[in-house]
Each structure stands twice: as C-alpha cells, then as structure tokens.
Amino acid sequence: MVLLAAAGVGLSAFLLQAHLTVLSGGLEEGFFCSGAGVWDCNAVAAHESASFLGLPVALWGLVYFALLLGLTIQALFLRDEDLKAVCALGTNLCTLGLLFDGYLGFVMVTQIRHVCLSCAGTYLINLLLVLGFWRRERALGAPLSWSRLLPSPGLARGGSDADYYRNALKTVMTSLTLLATAFTFFIGLVPVLEVEREERQEVGEFLAQMAGPPQVDMAVFDGRPSIGPRNAAVTVAVTGDFQCSFCRSLANHLEALRRRHPDKIRLIFVNFPVSSECNPRVREPVHEDACWLARAGECAAAQGRFWEYHDLAFQRIGFAAVRRENVLRRIGEAGVDPRRLRACLETPAPAEAVAEDIALAQRLGLMVTPTVVINGYVKKGSLLPWMLKTVVAFMLRRG
Numbered sequence: 001m002v003l004l005a006a007a008g009v010g011l012s013a014f015l016l017q018a019h020l021t022v023l024s025g026g027l028e029e030g031f032f033c034s035g036a037g038v039w040d041c042n043a044v045a046a047h048e049s050a051s052f053l054g055l056p057v058a059l060w061g062l063v064y065f066a067l068l069l070g071l072t073i074q075a076l077f078l079r080d081e082d083l084k085a086v087c088a089l090g091t092n093l094c095t096l097g098l099l100f101d102g103y104l105g106f107v108m109v110t111q112i113r114h115v116c117l118s119c120a121g122t123y124l125i126n127l128l129l130v131l132g133f134w135r136r137e138r139a140l141g142a143p144l145s146w147s148r149l150l151p152s153p154g155l156a157r158g159g160s161d162a163d164y165y166r167n168a169l170k171t172v173m174t175s176l177t178l179l180a181t182a183f184t185f186f187i188g189l190v191p192v193l194e195v196e197r198e199e200r201q202e203v204g205e206f207l208a209q210m211a212g213p214p215q216v217d218m219a220v221f222d223g224r225p226s227i228g229p230r231n232a233a234v235t236v237a238v239t240g241d242f243q244c245s246f247c248r249s250l251a252n253h254l255e256a257l258r259r260r261h262p263d264k265i266r267l268i269f270v271n272f273p274v275s276s277e278c279n280p281r282v283r284e285p286v287h288e289d290a291c292w293l294a295r296a297g298e299c300a301a302a303q304g305r306f307w308e309y310h311d312l313a314f315q316r317i318g319f320a321a322v323r324r325e326n327v328l329r330r331i332g333e334a335g336v337d338p339r340r341l342r343a344c345l346e347t348p349a350p351a352e353a354v355a356e357d358i359a360l361a362q363r364l365g366l367m368v369t370p371t372v373v374i375n376g377y378v379k380k381g382s383l384l385p386w387m388l389k390t391v392v393a394f395m396l397r398r399g
Contacts, residue, residue, distance in 0.1 A: 001072040001132045008065030008125045009184075015058035015118050016188055020195055022249065032380075041116035049107045057104065059188045061122055064097060066184040068129060075136065078371075082170055085148035087137035094130035101126055101348035104299040145289045150174070206379050207394060214376025216364055221268045221373075224357070225297075225306040228258060228266030234395045236265065239272040239366045242294065242313045243287035243322055247370045251314040253388055264396060268355025269310060271297065272369050278351065279358050281367060283316045289324045291354065292345075296327060298353040299344035300336045308334035 022045040044050060050057055071090045078086055101123040108115060137144075152169040228235075236254060258265045271292035276282045293313060300309035312334040313322055328398045331338050344350060361367065368380040375395055 001075065001136075002069065002370060004129050004303050005072045006068035008122055009062065009069055011118055011122050011125070012058055012062035012065050013188075014395055015041075015122070016056060016192075018118070019056045019058045020191055021045075025226065027231045034300070041114075041118055044108055044112055044114055044116040044119060047107070049104060049112070056192060059185070059192060061187045062188050063181055063239060064093075065122075065125075067181045070173075070180055072129075072132075074173045074177065077169060077173065079166070080140070081144045081145055081148045084137060084140045084144050085146060087133050087140065088144055088146075089149060090133035091130060091137055094126055094133055098123075098128050098130055100140045101372070102114060121323055135169075155265065160323075187357055191233070203390055206387075206391065210263070210377050210394070215378050216373050216376045218373070218376055220360065220364070221270065223267050224270055225301050225310075226266055226268045227307050229263060230266065232266035233264045234261075234266070234392055235268065235375055237268040237270060239270045239361050239369055239371045241274045241287055241290045241369050242297070244274060244369050245319060248314045248319055250370050250372070251310070255311070255315075257388055261392070261396070263292060265392065269297075270310065270361055270366070271305070272361045272366070272371075273354070273355045273358075274369055278354055281358070281362060289322075291325065292324050293322070294354045294357075295345060295350035296324075296331075296341065298350035299341045300331075300334060302344055303336055303340060305334055305336045309336060311331075344393045 018041055045058075068090065071086055074086050075083060075090070101229075105123060108119065140311050144336055146363065152370065166316070218235050218236075218237065224237070238247070238250065238254070240251065242248075254267055258267055271294040273294045274286045275288070275290040276281055276285050278291035278294070297306060297309050297313075301304050309331075312330065313327060316333065317326055319332060328341075331341060361371070364373075364378075366378065366380075372379045374391060379391075
C-alpha cells in the first residue's frame with residue numbers, strides 16, 4: 001500500500017503541474033495528455049470542476065495522497081488496536097475520496113466529454129487503497145477504538161516499557177504524518193498563488209484598458225473566417241498558428257465559451273504563421289509546416305469548411321502530430337475534398353490570402369502569436385480560461 005500511496009502522490013504532483021501549465025495558457029503534452037480527441041487532460045484541467053474551494057483539485061489530491069502515504073507507513077509499524085484504528089481511518093478516508101472521484105468522473109464524461117487518463121489513474125489507485133485498508137482492517141481481530149489514533153499521555157507516567165515505546169513511536173509517526181501533509185500543502189500552494197497573482201494583475205490591467213476607446217476597428221477583419229452571429233455582443237479576433245501550443249490552448253478555451261454563449265460570441269481567425277517561409281517578421285522557420293497549414297486552411301475556407309479544418313488541427317489531431325502529412329491524411333474528417341484541396345494549393349490564391357493576414361496583423365501591431373482582439377481591445381499573448389470568462393462576462397454585462 002505504501003507504493004500505491006506514493007504513486008498517488010507522484011501522479012497528483014504531475015496533475016498539479018499540468019493544471020498550472022493550462023492555467024498559464026500552455027498545453028500539457030505526452031502520452032497521458034495527448035490533447036486530441038477524447039483523451040485530453042488539458043480540457044479537463046481547464047474546466048471549472050478542476051477547482052475546489054478556490055484551489056486546484058490536483059493540489060487537494062496531492063495533500064490527500066500525502067496523508068494516505070503517512071497512514072500506510074504507520075501501518076507498517078503499528079500493531080493491534082493502533083493498527084486497527086489507522087486502517088479504519090484509511091478505509092473511511094479512501095471511501096470519501098472514492099465518492100468524490102465518482103463525481104469528478106461523472107462530470108468528466110457527461111459535461112467535459114474528454115477523459116484525463118492521469119486523473120483516472122488516481123481513481124484506480126484510490127480504489128486499490130480502499131480495498132487494501134479494508135482487508136487489513138477486517139483481518140485484525142482487535143476491537144476498534146478511534147482514540148487509539150492519538151498518543152496516550154498517561155503512558156508517559158506509567159505502564160510497561162513496551163507500551164511506553166509503542167506510544168512514543170505512534171507519537172512520532174503521527175506528528176511526522178501531519179507535518180509532512182501540511183508541508184506538502186504549503187509547497188503545492190506557493191506556485192498556485194503566484195500564478196493567480198500574476199493573472200489577476202494582468203486581467204485587471206486589461207479591464208482597465210477597456211475604459212478607454214477601442215484600439216482596433218473590428219471592421220478590418222471582415223472577410224476573414226468567422227463563426228457566430230455578426231451582431232454578437234462579443235467579437236473575438238485571434239491571430240494564430242496551427243503549430244502553436246498556446247494558440248491551440250486558446251482556441252479550445254474560446255470554443256468552449258462560444259458553445260456556452262452561441263448567440264453572443266463571434267470568433268474570427270487571422271493567420272500569423274511563425275515561420276520565415278511566408279512571414280517576413282520571422283527570421284527562422286520556427287514552425288516547419290505552419291505556412292502550409294495556413295494555406296490549407298484558406299483552401300478549406302474556399303470549400304466552406306474552415307472551422308471544421310480549424311477544429312481538426314486544434315482539437316482532433318494530437319499537437320505533436322499536426323504536420324502536413326497527417327493533416328492531408330485526415331482532411332476528409334473535416335468534410336474537405338482532398339483533391340480540391342491539393343488543386344487549390346497549387347494556385348497562388350491561398351498564399352496571397354495568408355500574406356494579406358500577415359500584413360493586416362503587422363499593420364495593427366498584432367505581432368505576438370496568439371494575440372486576441374476583443375471588441376477592438378488588444379490583448380497580446382494567450383488569455384487564460386478564467387481570464388477569458390471574466391473579460392467576456394464584463395463585455396456581456398456592458399452590452
């Protein structure tokens with residue numbers, strides 16, 4: 001059981017790191033966080049259910065498994081009634097944890113509709129721990145007394161040497177368990193508070209900026225691919241690159257918001273590939289296939305399928321796999337005719353459209369990928385999930 005609890009600590013630490021990555025506008029990658037299809041821990045981390053009492057669920061999970069690790073270590077050394085009490089506590093804690101896991105799993109499947117394999121791993125570990133504590137508790141014939149969880153002060157003044165040393169061991173181990181759990185909470189809390197402090201300052205500055213006149217006339221984006229009503233209360237234009245992880249993360253957060261307010265939000269996409277192949281503002285081909293992907297998007301738009309292409313590249317294909325050959329192989333999933341796409345790419349039209357987008361972004365000073373323009377107000381860099389919600393809510397209230 002010690003190894004199981006230690007695995008829970010490690011997995012929870014990984015999930016906390018992933019949560020902070022997403023909270024900072026990034027994208028967690030790897031086998032357990034593919035960022036594509038149904039297996040996407042980024043979507044789970046960005047959901048409101050990923051926080052509890054104002055803190056990441058992953059942080060609570062880290063503290064929870066740290067406490068369980070202490071209990072499993074105590075179970076190696078304690079005997080009789082002391083062991084029975086520790087196992088009973090472990091059984092009850094794990095049962096409560098399992099009920100919470102059930103709630104999170106239900107939300108993950110029915111509301112988020114993406115599955116975090118690492119999260120599911122902690123659920124499995126919790127199930128195995130509750131079974132382990134329960135079997136150990138049932139195997140002990142000693143009566144259960146919850147008072148045995150705490151040291152007995154009276155034994156310091158009398159009783160046998162064996163009882164004295166057993167009580168001393170329990171005192172030390174209980175104290176170490178509580179101290180280690182508190183220390184784990186503090187260590188995990190520091191980076192969370194630091195990220196949130198920086199974000200609150202950033203969103204405050206952006207909202208203050210909205211007190212002045214808009215910096216950009218949104219009419220300049222007419223003709224660019226868009227989704228949502230033209231008279232939407234909130235119009236968001238984004239300069240993006242299909243091989244940019246921050247653009248991918250932002251696109252998914254924006255799409256989630258648009259689906260929540262389909263009649264009130266309009267999204268516009270402006271190409272700004274980070275590659276010297278087609279972008280004179282970039283000195284190196286940072287993203288190897290970015291220009292081709294941008295041109296392919298223009299050809300998909302010519303077939304009336306830009307946003308299906310957008311979702312294919314930003315959601316359905318894993319981030320590391322967003323390359324020319326993979327997009328061509330799966331382009332039919334976006335409802336795009338592959339032969340017409342190839343024919344379109346042989347013409348100068350898509351390259352000219354991409355060049356126009358780059359020139360527009362340069363003229364407006366939108367030189368960071370991604371840059372967001374919300375109702376004429378410019379925010380360079382990614383907007384985090386809660387920041388997006390705050391800004392959009394502010395715009396909707398303002399009408």
